[in-house]
Amino acid sequence: MFLTFFKIGAFTFGGGFAMIPIIQREVVEKKNWIKDEEFIDTISIAQSAPGPVAVNSSIFVGYKIDGLKGAIICTVGTVLPSFFIILFIAVFFTQFKNNPLFEEIFLGIRPVVVALIFSAVYKLITKAHLGYKDLVIAIIAMLTIVIFNVTPIYVIVVGVALRVIYNKFKNKE
Structure with a gap:
């Protein structure tokens, strides 16, 4: 569980909404930890609860799999990569903040994040059977x-x- 959510946290840019399709693929399609209907409910609850969607989702999925221990493991797995990335940026980013290459990298990431969010919305709509x-x-x-x-x-x-x-x-x- 930790490794699955660590991977989700490590390879997702753009926040919780960009993580939704990745969480769905890992948790519903690959691992079969929860069903599509439960995933849709999870996203609904995670969105309406205080806190980031990805963290709230990891708490719910972890709790469903292994109670409080599972919730803690999944949450730490989700949050730890961001912690390390922010720490790295805080230490080294000031040296590179005006570097044109880094500016181009971040400009390239933006449309991909938007596509991930639209992809999550599309999947949620099709799986919700509305x-x-x-x-x-x-x-x-x-x-x-x-x-x-x-x-x-x-x-x-x-x-x-x-x-x-x-x-x-x-x-x-």
Whole structure:
């Protein structure tokens, strides 16, 4: 578990969202530790909980596999590579920050990170088996966040409340 999440943490640039397709490939497809549906739920919970998505996801997966010990092992595996990279950058980056080669490297990484995030969104949509109503709700939620700059927490709370109300009326019929 440690090595799997260490690898995920070490080879992912762009933060938690860029890690999602890599976590999915390792945890769902290669290791079969959790199912697709559980992975989608994991991402939903990880996104709505405080903290980075990748760390929250590793906590959930680790706990599912081996309880508290698994959660700690997976979390340390996820965080340790970033710690070492940040430490390295803090020590050596000031010497290279104006180097054109490093500027080009970071400019080259940006579009790849965007592609990783879009890839994660695409995989989540296709694996979630959303109906047309669900897709419309997802698009409205996204537009609310992007256009009106509403915090995702409010969008999640409203979504949960509306679903509960909808189910109450539906069950009465």
